[in-house]
Amino acid sequence: MPALPRLAPSLLALVAMALSATAAAVPQVPLGQRDTLRDLVLPGPELVAKPLEPGSPVVLRVLETRPHGDAFRYDLEFYGLEAGPHDLADYLVRADGGERGEPLSVPVDFTAVLPAERILPNDPATAELPRVGGYRTALVAAGALWVAVLLLLIFYRRRNTTADAHATPGPPLTAADRLRPLVAAARDGELDEEGKAELERTLLTFWRERLDLASESPATALAKLRAHPEGGALLAQVERWLHAPEQPDPAVGLDALLAPYAIAQPCSPTPSSSSP
Numbered sequence: 001m002p003a004l005p006r007l008a009p010s011l012l013a014l015v016a017m018a019l020s021a022t023a024a025a026v027p028q029v030p031l032g033q034r035d036t037l038r039d040l041v042l043p044g045p046e047l048v049a050k051p052l053e054p055g056s057p058v059v060l061r062v063l064e065t066r067p068h069g070d071a072f073r074y075d076l077e078f079y080g081l082e083a084g085p086h087d088l089a090d091y092l093v094r095a096d097g098g099e100r101g102e103p104l105s106v107p108v109d110f111t112a113v114l115p116a117e118r119i120l121p122n123d124p125a126t127a128e129l130p131r132v133g134g135y136r137t138a139l140v141a142a143g144a145l146w147v148a149v150l151l152l153l154i155f156y157r158r159r160n161t162t163a164d165a166h167a168t169p170g171p172p173l174t175a176a177d178r179l180r181p182l183v184a185a186a187r188d189g190e191l192d193e194e195g196k197a198e199l200e201r202t203l204l205t206f207w208r209e210r211l212d213l214a215s216e217s218p219a220t221a222l223a224k225l226r227a228h229p230e231g232g233a234l235l236a237q238v239e240r241w242l243h244a245p246e247q248p249d250p251a252v253g254l255d256a257l258l259a260p261y262a263i264a265q266p267c268s269p270t271p272s273s274s275s276p
Helices: 003-025 135-166 175-187 193-207 218-227 231-243 254-261
Strands: 028-030 035-043 047-049 058-068 071-080 084-087 092-094 107-111
Touching (some): 028 071, 071 107, 193 218, 193 231, 218 231, 231 254
Antiparallel strands (some): 047 092
């Protein structure tokens, strides 16, 4: 019995060391900061993270699971939303949905950086904004540039409109102007079906009122035009060129053929016509 008083200080020291070692083994993690526990071996069946519930003080995710004998080895990622000690095992459930029989404990302590009575962070220090540059200056410069571009566009458009209004119009196209490239193509054997139809439309338009062809069908109008001594000359010559492209008559000049059509009035093609 006398030896017990001498052993009491040693026992108290051992208890204190054990408590200190236990406390040191609990991870200290800043509040809201992600941390990981790797190669954590837990006995029993495979565990998975518990579904997250609103207001949960701990957010836990299982990164990887590996078999380890009759147990499993886990890599966990977690962070806390409430300061103080927590047990990560409370946020693990069996993968097969069964009851977790063997008690488990994975303690962790989330520490707050701000004091307990501090709710809001410090207000930012006030400072005078620089006078040159900044968002307001850039906004004003962009607006001024936009107005300048708009004024330039308005001035350019108005100047072009004024120039167009004062421009001297050229002489109107005559029937000869429209027929000349078509007749030249026929003479050279290069007039296609579309060009031939354009030539016939131009001729019918020119002679429609002169020969009273407005009420006639295109086929009848062309027949009357061929029979006309002046109007049929050009059409007959073009048809000769089309049927004998290798033998053009050099004595036939374009100016002579187009002389009756050199009248200073525009020539508009009829809506539709076709050769017989």
